[in-house]
Amino acid sequence: MLTTTPPVAAVPAVPRPRGRRARLRRGRLATVAVFLAPALALFLLLVVAPILVAGYASAYKWNGFGLPENFVGLDNFTRAFGDPTFRGDLWRALVLIGLSLVVQLPVALALAMLLNQPLKGRGVYRLIFFAPYVLSEVTTAVLFTLVFSPNRGLGDGLARWLGADAGTIFADPDTVLFALFLVISWKYFGFHMVLYLAGRQNIPRELSEAAITDGASAWQAFRHITLPLLGPTIRVSVFLSVIGTVQLFDMVWVLTGGGPIHASETMAVTMYQYGFRRFEVGYASAISIIMFVLSFAFALFYQRVVMRRDTEGAITTRGVQR
Amino acid sequence: MTTSTRRLTLHLVSIVIGALIVVPVLFGVLGGFKDNGQLATNPLGLPDPWVTGNYTGILGDGVFWRQLANSTLIAVATALVVVGASAMAAFVFARFAFRGREALFTLFAAGLMFPFAVAILPLFVLLRTMGLLDNPLGVILPQAAFGLPVTIIILRQFFRTIPAEVEEAATLDGCNPAGFFWRILLPMARPALATVSVLAVVTSWNNFMLPLVVFTDQNWWTLPVGVQAFQGQYSDDTARVLAYVVISMVPALGFYAVAERQLVGGLAGGVKG
Numbered sequence: 397m398l399t400t401t402p403p404v405a406a407v408p409a410v411p412r413p414r415g416r417r418a419r420l421r422r423g424r425l426a427t428v429a430v431f432l433a434p435a436l437a438l439f440l441l442l443v444v445a446p447i448l449v450a451g452y453a454s455a456y457k458w459n460g461f462g463l464p465e466n467f468v469g470l471d472n473f474t475r476a477f478g479d480p481t482f483r484g485d486l487w488r489a490l491v492l493i494g495l496s497l498v499v500q501l502p503v504a505l506a507l508a509m510l511l512n513q514p515l516k517g518r519g520v521y522r523l524i525f526f527a528p529y530v531l532s533e534v535t536t537a538v539l540f541t542l543v544f545s546p547n548r549g550l551g552d553g554l555a556r557w558l559g560a561d562a563g564t565i566f567a568d569p570d571t572v573l574f575a576l577f578l579v580i581s582w583k584y585f586g587f588h589m590v591l592y593l594a595g596r597q598n599i600p601r602e603l604s605e606a607a608i609t610d611g612a613s614a615w616q617a618f619r620h621i622t623l624p625l626l627g628p629t630i631r632v633s634v635f636l637s638v639i640g641t642v643q644l645f646d647m648v649w650v651l652t653g654g655g656p657i658h659a660s661e662t663m664a665v666t667m668y669q670y671g672f673r674r675f676e677v678g679y680a681s682a683i684s685i686i687m688f689v690l691s692f693a694f695a696l697f698y699q700r701v702v703m704r705r706d707t708e709g710a711i712t713t714r715g716v717q718r
Numbered sequence: 719m720t721t722s723t724r725r726l727t728l729h730l731v732s733i734v735i736g737a738l739i740v741v742p743v744l745f746g747v748l749g750g751f752k753d754n755g756q757l758a759t760n761p762l763g764l765p766d767p768w769v770t771g772n773y774t775g776i777l778g779d780g781v782f783w784r785q786l787a788n789s790t791l792i793a794v795a796t797a798l799v800v801v802g803a804s805a806m807a808a809f810v811f812a813r814f815a816f817r818g819r820e821a822l823f824t825l826f827a828a829g830l831m832f833p834f835a836v837a838i839l840p841l842f843v844l845l846r847t848m849g850l851l852d853n854p855l856g857v858i859l860p861q862a863a864f865g866l867p868v869t870i871i872i873l874r875q876f877f878r879t880i881p882a883e884v885e886e887a888a889t890l891d892g893c894n895p896a897g898f899f900w901r902i903l904l905p906m907a908r909p910a911l912a913t914v915s916v917l918a919v920v921t922s923w924n925n926f927m928l929p930l931v932v933f934t935d936q937n938w939w940t941l942p943v944g945v946q947a948f949q950g951q952y953s954d955d956t957a958r959v960l961a962y963v964v965i966s967m968v969p970a971l972g973f974y975a976v977a978e979r980q981l982v983g984g985l986a987g988g989v990k991g
Contacts, residue, residue, distance in 0.1 A: 431899075435806065
């Protein structure tokens with residue numbers, strides 16, 4: 397623990413009058429209070445309170461105006477789990493997470509390994525791969541709407557050039573989720589790649605070099621040395637990917653609005669539809685709370701079971717373990 | 719494989735992936751120089767002739783500049799509030815021992831797991847009650863609040879690396895905690911402060927959901943809200959929307975070019991600790 401106490405209090409060799417010590421401690425407590433106040437006030441008022449309010453509102457049928465009065469208990473939750481759209485939201489979140497784990501993250505990892513080798517111009521490649529991350533989801537979504545717009549888009553033009561028909565992947569309920577996943581990957585794989593690159597750079601090069609000297613193939617060195625040592629980084633990247641998918645909103649809202657016929661709708665989009673369009677604030681709050689509980693339960697489970705082995709700070713363990 | 723074929727393969731793979739990133743953006747840039755007739759007949763090639771009206775029309779109109787100014791104001795104010803409040807909190811979390819410290823810190827750290835979307839609805843009701851709709855504070859303060867966890871975590875990490883001797887020396891020289899914080903700790907933490915500020919600016923710049931619900935008054939719209947609305951308004955005029963998208967990308971990409979190191983370092987370091 398690196399906490400410093402002022403030297404006066406740290407050296408109690410000479411007995412001091414109690415009053416002075418108490419005064420000192422009061423002074424330090426006052427400092428603590430003053431320095432914590434702004435952050436604590438902001439956090440309690442604008443993060444904690446809204447979540448508590450959502451919990452409260454989720455037990456009511458409420459249009460958002462005045463005080464909630466029509467208590468319905470858990471009805472909003474049973475309604476959500478009985479609603480095919482919301483159940484679809486859950487399923488689509490699972491599909492998107494699965495696709496990320498199987499496609500996006502491995503590709504990011506492979507690229508990070510490639511770019512970790514000495515290669516002229518790799519800085520430029522890294523700059524380009526990461527660039528979409530700084531664009532907003534809205535900008536990305538509008539760009540891709542137009543890229544795939546029928547008749548005037550790049551996708552359609554390419555398809556016509558190849559003699560195929562691909563101008564409608566966002567309009568077809570069977571393909572829209574995959575199209576959405578493509579755009580998500582376009583924007584986010586560079587972020588995960590940068591995480592892996594940073595993690596890779598913390599692993600001493602000598603380890604895999606020694607293995608290769610001892611006759612291991614490059615693949616074996618990667619599989620048995622680099623990959624396990626990258627474990628903490630990979631687990632954080634998976635964690636962020638899952639949490640990001642649970643709250644996915646901007647990109648879907650702009651690209652498809654959740655359509656066609658709910659085929660790309662996410663929990664956040666459903667929540668927005670009910671909360672801000674139909675003024676069923678109670679029901680929308682219940683959906684918020686389900687999102688919250690899912691994220692929280694996942695984070696706890698992940699921290700306890702998956703990240704426990706990581707000695708050096710992962711996102712959720714940081715405060716707790718020291 | 720010899721070294722040179724190996725290198726060639728690496729370059730080829732990187733170039734293909736790079737093309738997947740660049741081509742859609744390039745399509746936007748070139749598309750902005752076409753008219754819709756050209757986009758329909760010639761979506762892939764160079765514009766012929768080059769039409770500049772889409773770009774000059776947007777740049778000559780006040781709407782884009784107003785949205786740029788709004789985005790900038792909100793991003794800078796958010797960064798100031800979140801970094802200021804977090805630095806103070808991180809200071810006591812890093813350098814004071816008091817009862818409940820770890821519990822409080824865990825509360826903040828747990829904020830990382832609160833999806834913004836969870837709070838947006840009650841937040842909206844709250845802001846409406848406080849009269850902060852159509853007020854930039856209605857976006858700035860919640861953004862700052864949700865930025866606290868990651869900022870506090872990164873800054874506390876950094877503040878802990880400053881040796882206790884520095885603080886002892888300052889105390890002996892008559893510095894009280896506030897003086898030490900303001901005159902010694904903050905100047906020493908400049909790199910970390912730059913990193914968290916860049917993160918806060920980028921997050922605010924890209925935020926969509928909150929300004930979408932807070933601002934009904936168009937004069938307050940930020941770039942993401944504006945881009946989305948522009949697409950709705952000119953949905954028949956693809957070339958013009960492409961030009962708007964491209965222009966709205968420029969500030970973000972420019973900022974990235976300048977602050978790449980802080981951004982990448984902050985994300986990698988912040989996440990890994």
